Amino acid sequence: MRARLPLLAAASLSGLLALTGCVANGGSSAATHKALTVESTSSACIVSDSEAPAGSVRFTVTNSGDQVTEFYLLGDDGLRIVGEVENIGPGLSRDLVVQLAEGSYFTACKPGMTGDGIGKTKFTVTKSDAAGGLNVDLAAQIATANTNYASYVQDQVDQLLAGTRDFAAAYTAADDDDARALYAPTRAHWERVETIAESFGDLDPKLDLREADLEEGQEWTGWHAIEKDLWPANAEPGFQPYAPEQRKHLADLLVSDTETLDSKVHGLTFTLAQQTNGAIGLLDEVASGKVTGEEEFWSHTDLWDFQANIDGAKVLYAGVRDIVKEKDSTLARTLDREFAALQSLLDAQRVGDGFKLYTELSTGEIKGLSDQVNALAEPLNQLTAKLVL
Numbered sequence: 277m278r279a280r281l282p283l284l285a286a287a288s289l290s291g292l293l294a295l296t297g298c299v300a301n302g303g304s305s306a307a308t309h310k311a312l313t314v315e316s317t318s319s320a321c322i323v324s325d326s327e328a329p330a331g332s333v334r335f336t337v338t339n340s341g342d343q344v345t346e347f348y349l350l351g352d353d354g355l356r357i358v359g360e361v362e363n364i365g366p367g368l369s370r371d372l373v374v375q376l377a378e379g380s381y382f383t384a385c386k387p388g389m390t391g392d393g394i395g396k397t398k399f400t401v402t403k404s405d406a407a408g409g410l411n412v413d414l415a416a417q418i419a420t421a422n423t424n425y426a427s428y429v430q431d432q433v434d435q436l437l438a439g440t441r442d443f444a445a446a447y448t449a450a451d452d453d454d455a456r457a458l459y460a461p462t463r464a465h466w467e468r469v470e471t472i473a474e475s476f477g478d479l480d481p482k483l484d485l486r487e488a489d490l491e492e493g494q495e496w497t498g499w500h501a502i503e504k505d506l507w508p509a510n511a512e513p514g515f516q517p518y519a520p521e522q523r524k525h526l527a528d529l530l531v532s533d534t535e536t537l538d539s540k541v542h543g544l545t546f547t548l549a550q551q552t553n554g555a556i557g558l559l560d561e562v563a564s565g566k567v568t569g570e571e572e573f574w575s576h577t578d579l580w581d582f583q584a585n586i587d588g589a590k591v592l593y594a595g596v597r598d599i600v601k602e603k604d605s606t607l608a609r610t611l612d613r614e615f616a617a618l619q620s621l622l623d624a625q626r627v628g629d630g631f632k633l634y635t636e637l638s639t640g641e642i643k644g645l646s647d648q649v650n651a652l653a654e655p656l657n658q659l660t661a662k663l664v665l
Contacts (some may be wrong), residue, residue: 312328313337314335316337316338318342318343318387320395321383321385321394323397329401329404330401330402332373333373334371337364339365345389346362349399352381352382353587355428357427378402379400381398382399383395391435414599421595422545422547425591425592430544432469437535442462443462443530452506460580463580464580466499466584467561470557470561473537474557479537484499484500485500486500497533498530502527505517505523551595554588554592555588555592555656556653556660558592559586559656562586566579566581566585576633577631579622583631586615597611604662607662614652618648
């Protein structure tokens with residue numbers, strides 16, 4: 277988070293979805309209808325087939341476990357929510373009907389409706405001449421994008437809350453190695469939907485304020501206050517690590533503020549302008565903090581944040597991409613190209629499941645990232661005017 281003027285409204289959208297039509301418990305054309313079954317247990321998510329022809333697909337989800345469950349159809353990145361059916365009690369079944377374009381997807385279940393989910397499996401939609409065209413009605417496309425982005429935000433914050441609880445427990449117990457290992461991966465869920473949190477008054481500064489942005493007399497809480505304590509060797513000379521009671525205080529606040537965020541995002545709705553402005557806002561976060569190395573001042577895990585902000589922006593863009601293609605195919609091609617170029621630069625900095633520390637980047641590598649962020653920012657800034665005006 278950087279210091280900013282108060283926002284007037286939530287500014288985010290997404291669901292790296294292929295803009296499919298999605299209706300729970302709905303019907304579909306018999307000519308293109310593919311019926312599949314899903315068995316969700318406490319330890320598995322079993323789909324009756326791993327592929328279907330393009331067109332309408334019905335997933336009948338049966339909960340054979342002992343917890344309320346959810347079923348997700350995800351995009352090819354494993355993040356965006358193309359469709360979901362939730363609150364399926366033990367012994368019950370519910371239908372999810374989606375209209376799918378040719379491509380790669382993933383299926384997954386979430387027993388207990390918390391955490392990352394289980395049984396994530398690739399699902400392929402093949403080309404089908406009989407499927408006909410997808411719904412291209414603009415209003416329907418926008419409504420679908422809005423609905424799926426709301427689901428995406430809720431899912432990311434749910435995962436943020438689960439990870440934050442684990443992180444806080446490790447930090448409070450002085451398991452610093454575990455806490456440091458959880459820090460960047462857990463924050464990724466926050467960074468993907470960061471612009472949403474910024475719309476809730478003082479919740480964002482409570483969770484994500486940097487020390488450099490503190491006002492006189494303001495209590496410093498949140499991720500970065502704990503970050504400094506976990507990486508004391510990178511702090512200023514004379515810094516004194518926190519006492520156990522201060523650790524517990526910060527950890528408890530981090531969990532409780534994240535719980536508040538989780539309660540606020542459930543039931544949110546979004547507009548097309550909020551979606552496009554959200555993508556622009558996430559790239560602004562990259563330009564103002566991540567690409568400068570100022571966000572993660574002590575841990576130097578800025579590239580994890582960088583990737584998560586780009587994940588969120590790509591999800592936002594993908595949610596409206598088919599609409600952009602209809603209105604301005606040249607802009608869509610430009611955005612596709614610039615997103616891919618930026619992702620290629622980030623991929624070059626990967627180490628295992630993570631990234632190099634920001635301090636390990638050369639001046640040339642940092643400049644290359646900065647230049648590509650700017651190259652993406654120019655066409656991305658055209659989105660709102662192109663789609664809304």
